[in-house]
Amino acid sequence: MMQASVTAEQEAPSVRQQAVLDAVLGLMVEDGEQVTMDAVARRASCSKETLYKWFGDRDGLLTATVRWQASRVHAGHDTAQVLDGATLRERLQDFAVTWLEVITGPTSVALNRIAIAHAGSRKSNLGGIVLANGRFAIGERVKPVLEAGRAAGLLAFADSEAAFRTFFGLVGRDIQIRLLLGETLDLDGAGIRRDAGRAVEQFLVLYGQAKPDPKHQR
Amino acid sequence: MMQASVTAEQEAPSVRQQAVLDAVLGLMVEDGEQVTMDAVARRASCSKETLYKWFGDRDGLLTATVRWQASRVHAGHDTAQVLDGATLRERLQDFAVTWLEVITGPTSVALNRIAIAHAGSRKSNLGGIVLANGRFAIGERVKPVLEAGRAAGLLAFADSEAAFRTFFGLVGRDIQIRLLLGETLDLDGAGIRRDAGRAVEQFLVLYGQAKPDPKHQR
DNA sequence: CGAATGGCGTACCGTACCGTACGGTACGCG
DNA sequence: CGCGTACCGTACGGTACGGTACGCCATTCG
Secondary structure, three states: OOOOOOOOOOOOOOHHHHHHHHHHHHHHHHOHHHOOHHHHHHHHOOOHHHHHHHHOOHHHHHHHHHHHHHHHHOOOOOOOOOOOHHHHHHHHHHHHHHHHHHHHOHHHHHHHHHHHHHHOOOOOOHHHHHHHHOHHHHHHHHHHHHHHHHHOOOEOOOOHHHHHHHHHHHHHOOHHHHHHOOOOOOOOHHHHHHHHHHHHHHHHHHHEOOOOOOOOOO | OOOOOOOOOOOOOOHHHHHHHHHHHHHHHHOHHHOOHHHHHHHHOOOHHHHHHHHOOHHHHHHHHHHHHHHHHOOOOOOOOOOOHHHHHHHHHHHHHHHHHHHHOHHHHHHHHHHHHHHOOOOOOHHHHHHHHOHHHHHHHHHHHHHHHHHOOOEOOOOHHHHHHHHHHHHHOOHHHHHHOOOOOOOOHHHHHHHHHHHHHHHHHHHEOOOOOOOOOO
16 A cells, blocks of 8 residues: 555665665755755655655654664674773774764764754654664673673773773864864774774773783884 | 943943843753744843844844853963862862863753754854853863973973873863753762762872872772 | 556645834823 | 733644645446
8 A cells, every 4th residue: 555654663775765765865964954855855756645655744754863873884894702901992992983983973963963853852852863873883782892801801991881981082072073073084994993093092091901902102 | 322332342241131141041041942042132121122232133132142251251260380189189179060060050051052063054153152161161270280280390291282182072072962952960069070070080180190199089 | 558656846824023113102301 | 100022822824735625537347
């Protein structure tokens, strides 16, 4: 009867619907305030009626867009069981680089802006979705690594959540808030790797059980 | 001739105008999306015509509100010349506590939401004002303390900006982004002091020249 | 081949909100 | 007293946008 309405939860968007959601993302990146239903319909070459049939209302469209983008970020390698110092450092470095690449990307900035603007009023918490798939998702992936590091005697901490939050702060610092507030930081891949490396070394200084390796600069 | 129009820069708002701006802040805290010119006029018991005479347009009103709030945050004690370890720790602790109190306050959250939402489009960078009076203002106040600490042989770093950004990250961690995205973290004064103390100790571990004092817990 | 379905384009409605205009009032001043 | 000024309250125009309705075409299937 009815085509997959994405608002009904659990429904994965069809290919055509994904194209619509990508159009929304494109508009968000260009200018968050011009994400209007007319503009989306024009950009996606579809009719507004179809948008409403598929997504219910504007909030449904935005929610589906956030979910759609979130579903693309989840690519990440799985847990390795045994950890030596070099592997631990490498895993943390990977997480830091990935995280910095995500939050400095224009899509993430635009999406977070929308979600934050929306968080001011009650209806439909985009903020919760962004948090669940951003900050908390990365936390749930990092904490097992930290705990494996502790089990291997490489790290010392009582609360893995607290340790992760410190790691999070060392990696992100003021970058995200500055980007969200409109500053144009240009971080290339090399800069991101340097930042990530510094954060990892600092984290190991704070939480490392064995002394960090002699590569420790500064 | 004309009453002080706050849009003309350098003009400080009159008492009546301050009352209007406080009304705007109140509306922002209640619900960022209901800051409409009608609502402001009603809340402030003034006419819309007066709002436009004083502030030019809606952006001017928002800008004046951001400036007005920023002007209230600047209360901070001045530099002490000689620094021993206890004084340095105390000054950093003060900064950390103040900063956490600011960013967890409902006014700051609401204001940052407005500025971030606005940063998506070009016109009138509220984001720049918030950054200048928030992140950068605190940085300009902390960095002299760090440099005094280095001059006293208590700290070791090459770049005071980089050192401050690490301090910033250790203090703020994920708190601001979680609040902006709508999570309700309840941090009381004791929790803030605990967080600030942990951040200061971690910073001193990373950048302290002399070993931190035996009070160092965890 | 004809009917049905899905979807595009567009016209349209209601509403919310920005910005302006206008009438009315209080107050200071010559 | 009379005038100007500043301001409040409110009504109004213009516009942008969310949401709906309708005509039309293409594809598919009986």
